[in-house]
Amino acid sequence: MASKLLDIEVDQVKSSVNALFSFLKKKRKNELFDVPVKILMSFTFRSIPKIKNKVINLNVPHGLGFENQYICLFVPDLNKRVRDSDPTVFHYKELLAEKDITCISEVITLKTLYLEYRPFEAKRKLCNKFDVFLADKSVFGPLPRILGRDFFRRKRIPIKVDLKSNKLKEEINSAVNDSFLVITGRGSCCMAHIANSTMTQTEVSDNIIAAVNSLCQSIPGGAENIRNIYLKTEDSPSLPVYLAALGNADIDPEQALTQTEPEPEEITWKLRSDAYVDDDKEIILCNNDKKRKLLWGNEDFSNAPFKKRTKEKKQKATVTTSKRKILKKKKAREIWKKIKSTKQNKKNVT
Numbered sequence: 001m002a003s004k005l006l007d008i009e010v011d012q013v014k015s016s017v018n019a020l021f022s023f024l025k026k027k028r029k030n031e032l033f034d035v036p037v038k039i040l041m042s043f044t045f046r047s048i049p050k051i052k053n054k055v056i057n058l059n060v061p062h063g064l065g066f067e068n069q070y071i072c073l074f075v076p077d078l079n080k081r082v083r084d085s086d087p088t089v090f091h092y093k094e095l096l097a098e099k100d101i102t103c104i105s106e107v108i109t110l111k112t113l114y115l116e117y118r119p120f121e122a123k124r125k126l127c128n129k130f131d132v133f134l135a136d137k138s139v140f141g142p143l144p145r146i147l148g149r150d151f152f153r154r155k156r157i158p159i160k161v162d163l164k165s166n167k168l169k170e171e172i173n174s175a176v177n178d179s180f181l182v183i184t185g186r187g188s189c190c191m192a193h194i195a196n197s198t199m200t201q202t203e204v205s206d207n208i209i210a211a212v213n214s215l216c217q218s219i220p221g222g223a224e225n226i227r228n229i230y231l232k233t234e235d236s237p238s239l240p241v242y243l244a245a246l247g248n249a250d251i252d253p254e255q256a257l258t259q260t261e262p263e264p265e266e267i268t269w270k271l272r273s274d275a276y277v278d279d280d281k282e283i284i285l286c287n288n289d290k291k292r293k294l295l296w297g298n299e300d301f302s303n304a305p306f307k308k309r310t311k312e313k314k315q316k317a318t319v320t321t322s323k324r325k326i327l328k329k330k331k332a333r334e335i336w337k338k339i340k341s342t343k344q345n346k347k348n349v350t
Helices: 010-027 086-098 110-116 120-129 143-147 149-153 168-177 201-216 253-257 305-349
Strands: 038-045 054-058 071-075 106-109 132-136 159-161 179-183 189-196 226-232 239-243 274-277 283-287 290-293
Touching: 010 201, 010 226, 010 239, 038 201, 054 201, 071 086, 071 110, 086 106, 106 110, 110 143, 120 149, 132 168, 143 149, 159 168, 179 201, 189 201, 201 226
Parallel strands: 071 106, 071 132, 132 159
Antiparallel strands: 038 189, 038 226, 054 179, 179 189, 226 239, 274 283, 283 290
16 A cells, blocks of 8 residues: 555645535525535545455545534344334443433344335335434444345445444544545546535535545555546535646657657457558567558458358258258158058049
């Protein structure tokens, strides 16, 4: 892992945050309720990290928790043989009350997920109902199979907590307030929730800089692997925070102007030879020591008789099979005529 930090301009971050807040102010002018809006930051990598579904903790100085936030907690069943999950839910709600934890909106057991949230529509409603999902470390393993692909496609991966910890309140508060980034390993772009619209512009800027620095220390390739960073909400345009220099900026211009002879490229079909494009934009085949032109539109197409032969063989094979069928039908008719004639002869004799 590279520990080098990204050379990000603070003025550019502040101007992007200011532009985003002015956009939100214009858009939410006629709204009755001041609902907090998630501020997202998208990262684009130069090369896709070779890690799958890894959750990276972005340590931000200002917490992401806000009032009226819906948080769901997945817990294990106390008694797996009992179908009723109310005693388990009551037990964990008492545990949270003893630790003075009031941010949890609903507690759902693993058995309830199996029985009540099996249909796809029920899982989709559950995904849309809550802002944050927490899960005890004992049930974190089977959750991907139970929750389904919709949770992980929308990157709503639950955050792991330890309900047996002595510092349970601090652990849940850090899980709710910290920012997390999910790297799926399937594409070069990923997104993280790093602030809310209820924060000040300075707090949002501090969170952006802290999240970028922690990301540079966690991803393969470090700061050099980040191509660009954008700031946005779910329904706003993307505002640039950082744009990396082009990859060929350090190339000598005189060296770039010199033209080199194109090297032969391998052809993947059955010709088994090399080819390149010449100055007249024609494909030239290099067959052993000779050079032959590949004519696409003419009949005299070099090294193509192999394909024509296979087609002819197929056509001959189809003709022979059809002839066999005709011959079989003729033989059957002849046999049937002979049977009829023998029957008529017997009748005449009698």
